[in-house]
Amino acid sequence: MNKSLMEENKVKLLAEQKQLRITLGHEGKLEGKGEFPGEYKPTFTELGSEEGENASEVEQFANDLSLSQDLEARLTKVEAALKRIADGSYGKCVGGDDIDEARLRAEPAAETCIKHSK
Numbered sequence: 001m002n003k004s005l006m007e008e009n010k011v012k013l014l015a016e017q018k019q020l021r022i023t024l025g026h027e028g029k030l031e032g033k034g035e036f037p038g039e040y041k042p043t044f045t046e047l048g049s050e051e052g053e054n055a056s057e058v059e060q061f062a063n064d065l066s067l068s069q070d071l072e073a074r075l076t077k078v079e080a081a082l083k084r085i086a087d088g089s090y091g092k093c094v095g096g097d098d099i100d101e102a103r104l105r106a107e108p109a110a111e112t113c114i115k116h117s118k
């Protein structure tokens, strides 16, 4: 594993982790106490009294929720990559191959080589 690439990617991953944690509202909170994994829960700001308003707020809630789930999934992936950097397995595919450096440059959180990516 190319050490300087690993260091570069560690910086990128830490920055992404921080950004995701802020976006998801994790920053400064304890983990694991919320109803949703990682504490984030979109809130209904104000329920409208009209049926139409309610429907659009429910829709908005669903959108926020699915967005937050995408971000949670991304955060999990980023944190897994940081863990692999810490334990020395970073840059190795499940099959034991080295992940291509170009691939790691494009996607610092890549878990597999191109061959095993599907």
Ligand SMILES: [Zn+2]
Pocket (backbone or CB within 6 Å): 093, 094, 095, 096, 097, 112, 113, 114, 115, 116
């Ligand atoms: Zn592989």
